[in-house]
Amino acid sequence: MPRQTPSQTVGPYFAYGLTPEQYGYDFKSLVENQLVNPLDEPNAITITGNVYDGEGVIIPDAMIEVWDAHNKLFGRFGTGTDSQNRFVFHAVKPGSVEGQAPHLSVIVFMRGQPIHSYTRLYFADEAAANATDPVLTLVPTERRQTLIARKTSAGYLFDIYMQGEQETVFFEV
């Protein structure tokens, strides 16, 4: 039986290959941060956040991917172009998949991460669904809020903490 090919870091120079148009390279992007076009989609939401390292420093060279399994929508964005080094996604709040609370699957890549990590983004204004979600309820209560995007006037805010007291919950999927 062949063994899995080991992972290696995405490194600091992924942008012209994986997110070329976002970073201004002359190569067509396969995927962008618009899971939906916010101009056409009345229910569009904007999700933003920063990725923080173990000293609370904002990481400017991470790449975030999000997967909406309900609507089969995928997005990808690097944290190197926004003036605040945020990731920004235009999406819709997904419907339920297999009875779970609405959520996006999130995959995190960066220089200094030899293998990607998986997390999930839930929505603060879905408290009733969140309370019975089979994945959220696996997570110790005091860590659940790391998986829940806060509602703001501009949309949803979802910061990712790689380490520290607020370390985001990452999953073995």
Place this chain on the structure above:
Amino acid sequence: MSELIYNHFDREVHPPYISPEYKSTVLRGPTKPLVVIKQSLSELTGPVFGETHLGPLDHDLTKNSVRNGEPLGERIVVHGKVMDENGRPIPHTLIEIWQANSAGRYVHKVDQHDAPIDPNFLGTGRVLTDADGNYRFYTIKPGAYPWGNHYNAWRPNHIHFSLFGPNITTRLVTQMYFPGDPLLQYDPIFLGVPPKGRELLISQFDLSVTEPHFALGYRFDFVLRGNKSTPFETA
């Protein structure tokens, strides 16, 4: 009931999140244990890409960004198979490719290594596997380059790859190395892989695809996480 369960990462061959010799892992890798979740359709689905997403020269990095000539360096052809852990080929799956040029310089604006940019080489491309899981692309052999991890640190020649496979559990980002590279023994990124996994990242010179008077051939197979069908719940 029957359900498809994908294997977890084989941690005997994958690098851990934190390996202190690779310094930027220290503050960037999760430190708390991963929470194991039951795979649902959230995990067992993923984006699908097809021919319509690819440009006609995406599979040929020696041609897809020429401006006033051909890129400099050693032309190579890289091929192989994408399969799962059961050896089953994964057809029509996307491989994204990026790399340094022959002088060891990336086009990325952050790369300030004092080596020339090649105006005819962007260093990125894409390819889909065929119905039997095979892929092939042309490029220029990438050069080694220095990095800031420690004094006199150099990355071995390598090509970066991003693969999707059938769903998001099979996502893989990795790097392919070249046989006999003397820098491998000093590279903390390569050495972060447990000893059992290291050979799996080194391509093989392949005379059978080497094209006379044109390009040297290398073979590199990708093995993504496999699955097993469980005939009934074993609680």
